[in-house]
Amino acid sequence: MPTVPHLPPTKLPLRRTLQQQRAALPPSEQVRLSRQAVRHLKTQRCFRNARHIALYLPVRGEADPRKLRYQALPRQQFYLPVLSPFRDSRLWFVRWDAKTRFRLNRFRIPEPYPVYRHSRPARWLDMVVTPLVAFDANGTRMGMGGGFYDRTFAFKRTQRQPQRPRLCGFAYHFQKAEHLCRQRWDIPLDAATSDAGFFHLGTGIY
Numbered sequence: 001m002p003t004v005p006h007l008p009p010t011k012l013p014l015r016r017t018l019q020q021q022r023a024a025l026p027p028s029e030q031v032r033l034s035r036q037a038v039r040h041l042k043t044q045r046c047f048r049n050a051r052h053i054a055l056y057l058p059v060r061g062e063a064d065p066r067k068l069r070y071q072a073l074p075r076q077q078f079y080l081p082v083l084s085p086f087r088d089s090r091l092w093f094v095r096w097d098a099k100t101r102f103r104l105n106r107f108r109i110p111e112p113y114p115v116y117r118h119s120r121p122a123r124w125l126d127m128v129v130t131p132l133v134a135f136d137a138n139g140t141r142m143g144m145g146g147g148f149y150d151r152t153f154a155f156k157r158t159q160r161q162p163q164r165p166r167l168c169g170f171a172y173h174f175q176k177a178e179h180l181c182r183q184r185w186d187i188p189l190d191a192a193t194s195d196a197g198f199f200h201l202g203t204g205i206y
């Protein structure tokens with residue numbers, strides 16, 4: 001499928017178009033393309049070296065990173081985002097293992113019960129595999145429009161290299177845009193994985 005050729009004048013049409021395109025993918029294509037993206041990411045050194053890794057549970061046709069957990073290395077631990085109960089549009093990250101119990105959040109996305117002793121501060125994760133609607137080669141990320149990932153990882157702005165956690169977008173390759181306008185609150189991705197491969201973005205050192 002072709003990449004997005006031009007950025008429309010505002011973010012909204014591009015967000016809606018790509019969300020619709022994503023949701024319209026036949027389930028067999030979602031599975032096939034997601035499996036390819038998983039294959040590209042799991043062989044990367046930055047992924048194999050990561051111990052504490054956040055994934056997400058896909059909704060409405062999002063690329064599916066769940067197989068990364070089922071094919072994990074023995075020392076790797078996985079986490080899922082949970083909307084902060086303080087309604088401050090930030091994410092908490094809660095351990096995801098065989099015992100995790102789920103509930104639906106206000107966006108109807110399943111999330112683990114926020115058990116405090118199973119949660120890990122965002123800055124102590126090694127890698128965060130992020131959902132996205134569009135991304136570009138500079139690492140600019142467009143999400144669902146809640147600003148959750150940008151607020152949660154705003155601390156990365158003041159870090160020196162090497163940065164932790166690595167933010168790695170996970171998507172279908174048709175979600176790669178030519179150029180997205182970066183807004184002042186946007187926290188760039190360090191990398192992205194799609195069915196077409198793994199891409200180092202920005203200036204991250206791997």
Ligand SMILES: Nc1nc2c(c(=O)[nH]1)N(C=O)[C@@H](CNc1ccc(C(=O)N[C@@H](CCC(=O)O)C(=O)O)cc1)CN2
Pocket residue numbers: 056057058059062081091107109131132143144145146147148149
């Ligand atoms: N699978 C998944 N989990 C995720 C995210 C995500 O993008 N995908 N998030 C990424 O941040 C967070 C949740 N953020 C979200 C923000 C907006 C909408 C959403 O559906 N927005 C509606 C309109 C919102 C409304 O109902 O008022 C829309 O886009 O139509 C969903 C999730 C945490 N978990």
Ligand SMILES: Nc1ncnc2c1ncn2[C@@H]1O[C@H](COP(=O)(O)OP(=O)(O)OP(=O)(O)O)[C@@H](O)[C@H]1O
Pocket residue numbers: 141142143144145146147148149150151154183185186
């Ligand atoms: N660090 C921040 N502090 C305050 N407001 C922020 C911050 N980051 C983002 N926002 C606000 O969040 C809103 C949504 O931002 P944006 O459209 O970039 O979200 P998104 O990255 O697409 O969403 P998500 O991360 O939830 O998938 C913007 O109106 C922005 O003002």
